[in-house]
Amino acid sequence: MEFLLPVYRQPDFTLVRGEGDRVWDDAGRSYLDFTAGIAVNALGYGAPELRRSVEEALEAGLIHTSNLYRTVPAAELARLLVERSFPGQVFFCNSGAEANEAAFKFARRWAGAAHPGRRTGIVAFRGSFHGRLFGSLAATDRPAYREPFEPLMPGVTFAEVGDPDGVAEILGRGEACAVIIEPVQGEGGIRPVGDDFLKALRALCDEHDALLIFDEVQCGLGRTGEAFAWQLAGVVPDMMALAKPLAGGFPMGAVVVSPGVAETVQPGDHATTFGGGPLVARVARTVVEKVTDPAFLARVREKGSRMGARLAALVSAHPGARRARGRGLMWGLELDGPAAPVVDAARRRGLLLVSAGAQVIRFVPPLTVSPEALEEAMDILDASLSHAGY
Ligand SMILES: *Cc1c(COP(=O)(O)O)cnc(C)c1O
DSSP, X not given: OTTSOTTSOOOSOOEEEXXXXXXXXTTSOEEEEXXXXXXXXXXXXXXXXXXXXXXXXXXXXXXOOOTTSOOHHHHHHHHHHHHHSOSSEEEEESSHHHHHHHHHHHHHHHHXXXXXXXXXXXXXXXXXXXXXXXXXXHTOOOHHHHGXXXXXXXXXXXXXXXXXXXXXHHHHTTOEEEEEEOSEESTTTSEEXXXXXXHHHXXXXXXXXXXXXXXXXXXXXXXXXXXXXXXXXXXXXXXXXXXXXXXXXXXXXXXXXOHHHHTTOOTTSSOOSSTTOHHHHHHHHHHHHHHTOHHHHHHHHHHHHHHHHHHHHHHHHOTTEEEEEEETTEEEEEESSOSHHHHHHHHHTTEEOEESSTTEXXXXXXXXXXXXXXXXXXXXXXXHHHHTTO
16 A cells, blocks of 8 residues: 555555445455446446456457557457447547547647648536546646646637537637537536537537537446437537446547548557557457447436436435436436545445545446445435435
């Protein structure tokens, strides 16, 4: 422990095992896990189909080959992602931040081809989170994350979610090549962006010849009860960033790039040593097939509406609980005060939760969560809210 750089504040136990919806610590205590590795472990812990995919990949003997050579798993995964989303091509990388930074580079590449030497700016939104690297952090609306590390990537302008006129004004300056938004803001407090606003952004980007990038790193791949959150609004982006659940817990990110952008990208424009390796890509194919299956998504929606109903009841019962927001199995409970005491109280009662901003408790269980575990978690939450004085 004392050898880990202290960038994380970790509670006082060590996890050693997981199965289904639960993890166990080294003292044998079990916890119902509604963090799921921060919306990563969509199929829960110890999923047999993931184990089989890992074994299959290992049998071929190729964990990694680099992108100097083609492999079957990367080709198959790229094709599957395009089939399940929109026409285009796929770039693989290793995290959400990397996926967004790749999208920014492709946007500038495209803009350089369409408008030589000019448009380099990015429009992002209040409440956004796009990652912790210098480009993705520049597009992240969190002063505490940003300020100690400035200067960041220049050229990012923030607009308000729900204010199309503000976006129009910024795009009208002719300096931005892309608009990036999370269709459901995650770290910013689990805030679904209205369908009408996403439609307005699509129209504004078309009008001003800018690209629309959807960051579906957290809300994508089944989390909202749709394969991708934008499908609820019927608005197709020019690029889509994916990561968190993509490879079942192995680090992987991806950008799906529409043909008009893809055709401006040349060999050598961008690269990564590890991205899309045969082991992670094989596992990701299993995840993507499962979490985009219509029957699976129908169960996510059912369990999600039950969770929404239970959270709404808790808002009525607890004066300090302000409102519940979410879609599918991605929910936030906004409180009058800090979320941390509730998170601590829940952990002592055997439920792992994570906040999204200071006053919002976030619920992102495995998409395979059992209905019984869901009820149990809501019961523990009820008791923890009372314990923390809400
Ligand atoms: C977590 C997250 C990221 C960053 O992903 P990393 O893998 O931590 O780099 C980017 N965008 C969104 C919406 C996220 O939730």
